[in-house]
Amino acid sequence: MIDPSFGTASREAESAMATIVTYTDHELPQNHYPHQIVSPSHPGPCCFSDMEAVGTAQTETRWLFQYQRCRECGFTVRVILREIPDSALTAALRKTLATSFVRNVPDL
Numbered sequence: 001m002i003d004p005s006f007g008t009a010s011r012e013a014e015s016a017m018a019t020i021v022t023y024t025d026h027e028l029p030q031n032h033y034p035h036q037i038v039s040p041s042h043p044g045p046c047c048f049s050d051m052e053a054v055g056t057a058q059t060e061t062r063w064l065f066q067y068q069r070c071r072e073c074g075f076t077v078r079v080i081l082r083e084i085p086d087s088a089l090t091a092a093l094r095k096t097l098a099t100s101f102v103r104n105v106p107d108l
Ligand SMILES: [Zn+2]
Pocket: 043, 044, 045, 046, 047, 048, 050, 070, 071, 072, 073, 074, 075
């Protein structure tokens, strides 16, 4: 498990999102972003100074997040950058609905 004090991800956010990170000490750290990242199960002292962003910020449900990976040991954590306000989500949904309404979707 990740030290709960590491990173800013809340339990609520963690449970709401699927993750591409596999935490294991039986395999070498690997970075196959955006498909899979193999990370050591625990962060080391190096992780607090050598973290680098992996990929771009992504949104999932109500969260904007980004993976950060340690250059030294490969420990990866998903950092919640911010919570998306409901109003922004509603606006995005409205836009999606408007777009899908005018789009010519063939019958499946
Ligand atoms: Zn590290």
